[in-house]
Amino acid sequence: FREEASLKELYKDAFHIGAAVSPKTIDSQRSLLAYHFNSLTAENEMKFSSVHPQKELYTFDDADAIASFAREQGMALRGHTLVWHNQTPDWLFENEIGGLVERDVLLERLKAHIETVVGRYKDVIYAWDVVNEVISDDADDANAFLRPSKWLDIAGEGFIAKAFEFAHEADPQALLFYNDYNESDPHKRERIYRLVRSLLDQGVPIHGVGLQAHWNLYDPSMDDMRAGIERYAQLGLQLQLTELDVSVFRFEDRRTDLVQPSQEMLELQGERYESIFRLLHEYKEHISAVTFWGAADDYTWLDNFPIRGRKNWPFLFDELHRPKEAYQRVARIT
Numbered sequence: 001f002r003e004e005a006s007l008k009e010l011y012k013d014a015f016h017i018g019a020a021v022s023p024k025t026i027d028s029q030r031s032l033l034a035y036h037f038n039s040l041t042a043e044n045e046m047k048f049s050s051v052h053p054q055k056e057l058y059t060f061d062d063a064d065a066i067a068s069f070a071r072e073q074g075m076a077l078r079g080h081t082l083v084w085h086n087q088t089p090d091w092l093f094e095n096e097i098g099g100l101v102e103r104d105v106l107l108e109r110l111k112a113h114i115e116t117v118v119g120r121y122k123d124v125i126y127a128w129d130v131v132n133e134v135i136s137d138d139a140d141d142a143n144a145f146l147r148p149s150k151w152l153d154i155a156g157e158g159f160i161a162k163a164f165e166f167a168h169e170a171d172p173q174a175l176l177f178y179n180d181y182n183e184s185d186p187h188k189r190e191r192i193y194r195l196v197r198s199l200l201d202q203g204v205p206i207h208g209v210g211l212q213a214h215w216n217l218y219d220p221s222m223d224d225m226r227a228g229i230e231r232y233a234q235l236g237l238q239l240q241l242t243e244l245d246v247s248v249f250r251f252e253d254r255r256t257d258l259v260q261p262s263q264e265m266l267e268l269q270g271e272r273y274e275s276i277f278r279l280l281h282e283y284k285e286h287i288s289a290v291t292f293w294g295a296a297d298d299y300t301w302l303d304n305f306p307i308r309g310r311k312n313w314p315f316l317f318d319e320l321h322r323p324k325e326a327y328q329r330v331a332r333i334t
């Protein structure tokens, strides 16, 4: 009963159209998801702390609900994420007396985690964000490369290659991605490129680069987006946008006075999304999926980041799941 054309149909010759979901939104957004999307990602439910809160305890109910929905709907499912510095439980890095665990123990724990989680969903998950956000954002130190973390402190940079090798052993069919944000920033772009090139040169099983694409009305520039896609395409791997949203606020804008987006914001958002999807369509040979980090404005992680409780309206569909100007602009490109 939706009048507008289906996004997954409009872009079927270009790339998958995905959405991040939760047990709540596969219910509240069910018909929108089924009509417009052919790929899903669990926003939080497959993260380390969600599925493996204690060394001897796995909690899969929420992840299973999302996997079941994907199976029922015949949708592709992306796994997010196996190695990250956030939403990862403290026990993983601690020994019996509360100190830091040894490198070999950490890697053994990671191997067990990956075997269990990747093995559980190998029938439905076709791609994993194996490693998320290990590249430094440090804009002041030209030599900065990897983000400082407990992973790096304990295991050295070899944990990155190990994660990919463990995931490949657990599911040789799965496509394995490195995933990061601010991916269009020229400095960070060159660090991400250097990391992935290094993994390829070591013969590490890696198949794709995930560009989170947490963008806004003003940045990054179209030139930086294009330069990033061009650079990553030189790696010879498939590219995916993995967490697309277009915030109506610049990252540093801390205003909290809006209860709805202005008409000017909605117009500008339409122009931004049209420019973005024209660019993605131009590079469709390199891009295998575009996943939004949500589906409609009734819920976005941006309602709590960077300011808790500050509403945002980053998607193509409004709070009542009606197509916005941004949808109209994206729908008329193909």
Ligand SMILES: Oc1ccccc1CN[C@@H]1C=C[C@@H](O)[C@H](O)[C@H]1O
Binding pocket: 043, 044, 132, 181, 212, 214, 243, 301
């Ligand atoms: O845009 C950012 C700015 C600073 C840190 C992290 C990010 C993005 N970080 C992403 C966002 C939301 C989480 O649900 C995802 O798992 C994570 O990959």
